Amino acid sequence: MNMLARPDLVLETRLSRKLMDVYIRVGLVLALTLLCYRIFAPFITMMAWALILAVTIYPGHQALARKLGGKQGLAATLLVLGGIALIVVPTAVVFGSMGDSVHGTIERVRANAFAVPAPPARVAELPVVGPKLHGFWSLAHTDMPAVIQRMQPELGELAAKALGMVASIGGTILLFMVSFIIAGIIMAFGESGAKAAQSILGRIVxxxxxxxxxxxxxxxxxxxxxxxxxxxxxxxxxxxxxxxxxxxxxxxxxxxxxxxxxxxxxxxxxxxxxxxxxxxxxxxxxxxxxxxxxxxxxxxxxxxxxxxxxxxxxxxxxxxxxxxxxxxxxxxxxxxxxxxxxxxxxxxxxxxxxxWVATDPDIVDIAELEGELPIVS
Missing domain, CATH: 1.20.1440 (de novo design (two linked rop proteins))
Structure with missing residues (x-):
């Protein structure tokens, strides 16, 4: 039988082939997307923070760039260096103090050198909570060595956790510094990045x-x-x-x-x-x-x-x-x-x-639709 005599069969064959072609293309795009995600996944958090920092600091970057004669790269470099000096350094000092305090306390407890001083007599004179607070403080002062002795088996684990906390703090500060540097690169090319973001959202909405x-x-x-x-x-x-x-x-x-x-x-x-x-x-x-x-x-x-x-x-x-x-x-x-x-x-x-609340379905503004309808070429 000649297929030309069966136009419905020809149409069905063409549609099935095109549908298979679409499935293959979608599968390839999906596989490429998953591959790109797996490659980029370790950097998602860092890039997200870099983008947030860049968006937040960008107005200041533009003001500084105008004072420097429009030098976007120099302005971004100065902001990154200033941010590291003004934000990262104080953060490292405070978090380092936290790690040292925790680690030092655990070492004192392990050496049985941790003791609660006796409460001042005026604590008992405080209204409402004074007597109870004085009694609890006195109990901690007298019985703390025995409590510490009972805690000796757990102190090794606490010390390991304290060291891990200090290492985690260092890693967080390093991540923030790298994010800050990447944010400077994003700010240096901020205008083209903003246009790209608007184009992507424009394709969606x-x-x-x-x-x-x-x-x-x-x-x-x-x-x-x-x-x-x-x-x-x-x-x-x-x-x-x-x-x-x-x-x-x-x-x-x-x-x-x-x-x-x-x-x-x-x-x-x-x-x-x-x-x-x-x-x-x-x-x-x-x-x-x-x-x-x-x-x-x-x-x-x-x-x-x-x-x-x-x-x-x-x-x-x-x-x-x-x-x-x-x-x-x-x-x-x-x-x-x-x-x-x-x-x-x-x-x-x-x-x-x-x-949606402000839109009346019975009124259609042609001028508004001109900005929403996709352009067909």
Whole structure:
């Protein structure tokens, strides 16, 4: 039978061949995508942090580049060097102090040289909690050596964990430094990168909306970086440096706790107030240094109340509660990196929802469609 006499059979054969061709192409693209992902997977976290840093610092980079006659590379280099000097070095000092405190305490416990001093008599005179606090402190003072003796088998494991913590801190600081350097490279080519991001979003949601979403995503990342992580980091560094200068025990550990509390939107006064109480109850501080340390710790503990309203949600076309809820939800689901993803995703979702609410299906604006319809060549 001549196939030309069966046009339906010819059409079916052509469709089946084209469908098989599409399946093969899709399979090859999927295999290439998976291969690229496996190659790039070890660098995803580093590149994500580099992109976040680049987006956050880019306005300052552009201002510096204008002062340098438009030299993008020189401006990025100066920002990277300055950032390492102003951020990485203090961070290394605070986290190094935390590691030294933990390791030193464990070594003292292993040597049975750790002892709790006797409580001052004035502790018992404190209202409400004074007698109970004095009794608990006295019990720790008298029975601590026996408790330490019982803990000897576990001290080796604790020492190993302390050393691992110090090594992890060093690795984190190194990752941050490399991310900062990559962020400088991204900023040096920031204009072409911004156009590429807008083009990608334009292919997904339309050219005009792609530009709007790119601006919204950028402003949200900057708002979270400055209003949540930035404020928490600045506050933790301020509290940590003040406690180090005041020679407060475990200053590095307490600074890390302040950082975690700040990211979780919990007041840092939960740490600074007990430290102030320690300064006044301890016999190691004179009156004038105690007053100065108290004033500095109070100011540092309330620093977020001043900085957060100024920075969080600034320049974002979404309400501050939306940004904050997205940041906290992302933090709970995926850690600090999830804060940026959560806030950006929720802000984009909010804009899509509000655009849908404001759109009347019975009214079609031809001018609006011109920016949304794909161009067919």
């Amino acid at each position: 339309g050219s005009r909306r792609g530009e709007e979403f790119a601006v919204l995503g950028t402003s949200t990342i900057r708002a979270v970086a400055l209003g949540v992580v930035g404020v928490a980091f600045i506050q933790a560094m301020a509290v940590g440096i003040i406690m180090i200068l005041a020679e407060v025990p475990f200053a590095g550990v307490l600074a890390v706790i302040v950082l975690v509390l700040g990211v979780a939107q919990v007041p840092a006064l939960l740490v600074t107030v007990p430290v102030i109480a320690y300064v006044w109850l301890s016999k190691d501080y004179e009156t004038v240094p105690a007053v100065v340390d108290t004033a500095l710790l109070l100011v540092a503990g309330m620093l977020d109340n001043v900085l957060k309203p100024l920075l969080l949600g600034r320049g974002v076309d979404a309400p501050m509660p939306v940004v904050l809820i997205g940041a906290l939800g992302g933090l709970a689901g995926a850690g600090i990196l999830g804060m940026f993803l959560g806030a950006t995703a929720l802000s984009l979702g909010y804009q899509i929802l509000m655009r």
